[in-house]
Amino acid sequence: MRVLALDIGEVRVGVAVSDPDARVASPVCVLPAAEVLAGARSFRRVLEDWEPDVLLCGRPLTLAGEEGPQAARIREQAQKIAKSCGLPLEFADERLSSAEAKRILKQQGLSERSMRGKVDMVAASLFLQSWLDARQS
Numbered sequence: 001m002r003v004l005a006l007d008i009g010e011v012r013v014g015v016a017v018s019d020p021d022a023r024v025a026s027p028v029c030v031l032p033a034a035e036v037l038a039g040a041r042s043f044r045r046v047l048e049d050w051e052p053d054v055l056l057c058g059r060p061l062t063l064a065g066e067e068g069p070q071a072a073r074i075r076e077q078a079q080k081i082a083k084s085c086g087l088p089l090e091f092a093d094e095r096l097s098s099a100e101a102k103r104i105l106k107q108q109g110l111s112e113r114s115m116r117g118k119v120d121m122v123a124a125s126l127f128l129q130s131w132l133d134a135r136q137s
Contacts, residue, residue, distance in 0.1 A: 001054060003055075003128060003131075004046070004050055004056065005125070006056070006081065006124060007094065007097070007098075007120045008033065008036070008078060009033060012030050014121035014124035015031060015121055016028055016121055017128075022135070024129070025124075025125040025126075027124065029121055036081060039081075054089075056089075057074065057082075057090075057091055058124065060094055061095050075091075078091070093127065097123040098119055098120075100126055101120075101122035102119055104122060105122060
């Protein structure tokens with residue numbers, strides 16, 4: 001089962017994917033949010049290239065574990081994307097995934113400017129890996 005993960009932001013969507021055995025997550029790309037929401041060719045190409053079985057979207061929870069202010073917007077957008085793709089939809093806790101992604105990229109020596117386009121896809125791969133690991137145990 002291949003899982004496609006989306007870290008849906010207001011401007012960009014980070015994309016990550018699992019291997020066919022749903023064991024390892026890898027960052028793929030970052031796409032403009034408007035293109036993903038509109039089902040543009042760039043997003044359709046990702047779907048064609050990876051042929052996912054499940055769509056996993058990050059859900060922004062507060063540190064207390066409750067839905068944050070963006071959660072309703074993201075839930076609606078995720079449902080729209082899943083429906084247009086014809087894929088089952090799952091949600092994953094994405095708390096602190098962006099902060100962790102920034103920390104990892106900084107360790108690799110990237111500046112704030114050079115990491116700007118990479119944070120979202122690394123964050124998607126982090127919450128995807130966490131979700132995959134939880135399913136293995």
